[in-house]
Amino acid sequence: MSVIPGAWRRTAAGAGLLAPDGSVAPTIFAEMSAAAARTGAINLGQGFPDEDGPAEVLEAARAAISRGENQYPPGRGIPDLLVAISEHQRRFYGLEVDPQREVIVTAGATEALTATLLALIDGPDDEVVVFEPYYDSYAAAVALAGARLRTVPLRAPDFQPDLEQLAHAVTDRTRVILVNDPHNPTGTIFDRSVLAEVVRLAEQHDAVIVTDEVYEHLSFHAPHMPIATLPGAAERTLTISSAGKTFSATGWKIGWVHGPAELITAVLTVKQYLTYVNGSPFQPAVAVGLRLGDDFFTGAARTLAHKHEILGTGLRAAGFTVHPPQGGYFTVADASELGGADAAAFCRSLPERAGVVAIPLTAFVSPEHRDDYAGLVRFAACKRIEVLEEAAARLSAGF
Ligand code: PMP
Ligand code: GLN
Numbered sequence: 001m002s003v004i005p006g007a008w009r010r011t012a013a014g015a016g017l018l019a020p021d022g023s024v025a026p027t028i029f030a031e032m033s034a035a036a037a038r039t040g041a042i043n044l045g046q047g048f049p050d051e052d053g054p055a056e057v058l059e060a061a062r063a064a065i066s067r068g069e070n071q072y073p074p075g076r077g078i079p080d081l082l083v084a085i086s087e088h089q090r091r092f093y094g095l096e097v098d099p100q101r102e103v104i105v106t107a108g109a110t111e112a113l114t115a116t117l118l119a120l121i122d123g124p125d126d127e128v129v130v131f132e133p134y135y136d137s138y139a140a141a142v143a144l145a146g147a148r149l150r151t152v153p154l155r156a157p158d159f160q161p162d163l164e165q166l167a168h169a170v171t172d173r174t175r176v177i178l179v180n181d182p183h184n185p186t187g188t189i190f191d192r193s194v195l196a197e198v199v200r201l202a203e204q205h206d207a208v209i210v211t212d213e214v215y216e217h218l219s220f221h222a223p224h225m226p227i228a229t230l231p232g233a234a235e236r237t238l239t240i241s242s243a244g245k246t247f248s249a250t251g252w253k254i255g256w257v258h259g260p261a262e263l264i265t266a267v268l269t270v271k272q273y274l275t276y277v278n279g280s281p282f283q284p285a286v287a288v289g290l291r292l293g294d295d296f297f298t299g300a301a302r303t304l305a306h307k308h309e310i311l312g313t314g315l316r317a318a319g320f321t322v323h324p325p326q327g328g329y330f331t332v333a334d335a336s337e338l339g340g341a342d343a344a345a346f347c348r349s350l351p352e353r354a355g356v357v358a359i360p361l362t363a364f365v366s367p368e369h370r371d372d373y374a375g376l377v378r379f380a381a382c383k384r385i386e387v388l389e390e391a392a393a394r395l396s397a398g399f
Pocket of ligand 2: 027029030045046047048184
């Protein structure tokens with residue numbers, strides 16, 4: 001007999017969260033990190049950097065602990081971080097955010113996304129439109145909220161959606177259009193025409209736009225453009241981001257969500273009973289990070305773009321077809337020519353065969369669409385250059 005109660009058990013199984021024996025399935029990221037630890041393979045699976053972020057930011061967290069900032073912070077987040085987020089949105093994007101009413105700090109982008117979906121979903125007929133492949137927590141959070149996921153495919157080589165398919169997916173049942181830009185896992189950055197169509201459809205069908213911009217500072221060719229900056233968007237958009245990627249501190253789990261005060265109030269009602277608060281000494285440190293000079297932000301994007309080039313060169317030399325990313329931590333490559341037409345099987349054998357861990361794109365796709373992404377593999381580039389070079393050498397030797 002299962003210890004997991006009925007209704008959640010069914011939704012969890014539907015969302016692929018339960019293993020066939022009824023136990024909780026690990027996320028693909030945890031499974032692949034465990035495979036790397038077990039085999040000693042280089043871990044280009046789970047997206048986390050192998051170097052620390054800016055020293056000032058780390059030092060600010062240490063100083064906050066020493067000052068005794070170790071108890072519950074205010075429910076919305078510490079005032080200085082709320083102000084720093086507001087300043088950051090004005091400085092980079094010209095967005096006006098009232099730090100007292102229009103922003104809250106969350107336990108990473110993950111909590112912001114889940115609390116937002118739980119707050120906005122009314123019932124089982126509500127739909128959430130997402131681009132597919134999608135980050136794994138989206139389907140789980142939509143299942144938790146008891147709504148339906150509607151997907152719009154992104155296809156190689158450019159991974160831009162077809163605007164007719166997008167328009168077809170959004171209906172009066174659509175409660176939320178969820179847009180991750182820059183996009184994990186494909187590395188795409190949506191054309192302005194795509195963002196504008198999202199806004200038009202959200203207005204037409206009275207949907208809320210929810211964004212996931214955790215890679216906002218890792219855009220390689222053009223400055224990031226939040227959807228909230230498009231005409232008509234800000235009044236119906238909840239903008240979500242996180243400090244994890246920008247400051248190479250994925251374990252700190254400081255995220256935020258901002259948008260119209262009424263929507264933020266709705267999200268806060270859920271958030272305060274999910275975690276209430278988190279990370280008190282990390283909050284002042286993230287405020288320091290958000291106020292760093294422009295050099296830090298442009299340098300982070302430039303360094304990561306260079307790492308993607310090294311990784312891409314290595315993958316091509318090993319025989320992969322590479323789809324160079326426009327932003328974010330990941331490069332997608334096609335392994336079909338290397339006998340990897342079934343990338344899930346390919347990735348399972350990769351640690352033993354080549355001493356490298358990567359993640360099949362099928363992990364980011366609903367079960368019924370897996371064939372469309374069968375040969376594609378995601379590699380993380382957020383590692384030291386010598387690690388990427390060693391991975392490239394191992395892949396070349398392995399095939
Ligand atoms: N969204 C995307 C697209 C991600 O790649 C990740 C993972 N890093 C998250 C959200 C989760 O962010 P956080 O760790 O801040 O919860
Ligand atoms: N965002 C990270 C990735 O895509 C993983 C985060 C996690 O393990 N949940 O690799």
